[in-house]
Amino acid sequence: MKDQGYVALAGNNLTMPAIALTPSGQGAIAFSVLGEDHFPSAGYVRITEDGSVGPIHIAAAGLGPHDGFTAYKAFVGDPPRTRWGDYGATVTDGANIWLASEYIGQTCTLAQYFPSPTLAGFGSCGGTRTSLGNWYTRLTKLSQ
Template identity: 45%
Template sequence: LNPGGGGQRAALAWYILNPVVGKVVLQGYLGAAGYDFTYPAIGVTASGRGVIGFTATGDTVNPSAAFAPIDAMVGVGPWNVINGGTGAAQDDGFTSYKSQVGNPPRTRWGDYGAAAVDGNSVWLANEYIANPCTYKNWGGPFFLGGSGDNLLGTCGGASHGPGARAALGNWSTRISQLTP
C-alpha cells in the first residue's frame, strides 16, 4: 500500500462477504503513512460489528498493539493503539534466525495474534513490545558485558522479583477486551 503518496508500507486487506449470495459486499485496505500494520485478527459479533486487532509499527513508532472497528454496513473505521498497548522499545532481534529468514535476519512476528467473540465483546491478543529491557540486561551479570545485582531474568535489581521480559524475545502479547 502507498498511503499518502509515500513509500510502500505493509497494510491490512479486509473483506465483508454476504454468504447468502456469495458476494463481496465491501472491501478495502487499512494503512497509514509512515506505519506498517501486520498480522491482523478479526472478530465480528452477531450484530455485524467487530474489531480488527493487529501490530502497528513504523518509522517513529515501536511495535504496538492496535485495533480498528469493522462494521458489515460501513466497513473499517479509524485505527488506534489499544490502551496500555503502546510499544516501549524496538524489537531486539534476538528471536531472528538467519538460517530460516535470511541475512540480515528478520525477527519472527505474528505467531500470537488472535480474536475471539464473547457476546457483544471481542477479545484480542496482539503482539507488541511491552518492556524496553534488553537481552543483556535480562541476563545481568551472567552474560558477557552484563552488570548489576539482578537475578537472571529480572531486568532490574534483585528486589524486583521476576521480570517482564521472556528469555528469547522482548515482545509480549497484549490481551484486550473491546466492545464494538
C-alpha cells in the same frame, strides 16, 4: 477504505491481522503496528455493520525495539524474516470482541541485561522479560 479493502497507517506496517464479527455484524481487526514512529505496538480498528472501518487505535504502545532471538540472521536467515506478530487472534462472545496482539512492553540497557559477571539475573532485565525475547501479548476487550 471500505471499497478498497485496505487499512493503513503512513510510515508503519500493520501486521498479522485477525478479524472477528459479532452476530449483529459489528467487529474489529486486531494487528501489530510497527514502523517509523511506532515501536511494535498492539493496534486495532472497529468494523461497523455496513463494513466501514473506524480510525486506528493503539491498545498498547510499544516501549522499545524487538530484540528476541528470532530477529537475528543466525536464527532466521539472511535477510532476516522474522515472525513478528504471528500470535494475534480475535474472538467474540456474542456481545464483546476480545483481541490479542503482540507488542514490546519493556526495554532495557545492556547493563540491565547483563547485571553481573556471574550471570545472576542474565537477560531478564529485572524480571520484565525472558533472555531470548522481549515481546508480550496484549489482550483487549471491546464492548459493543
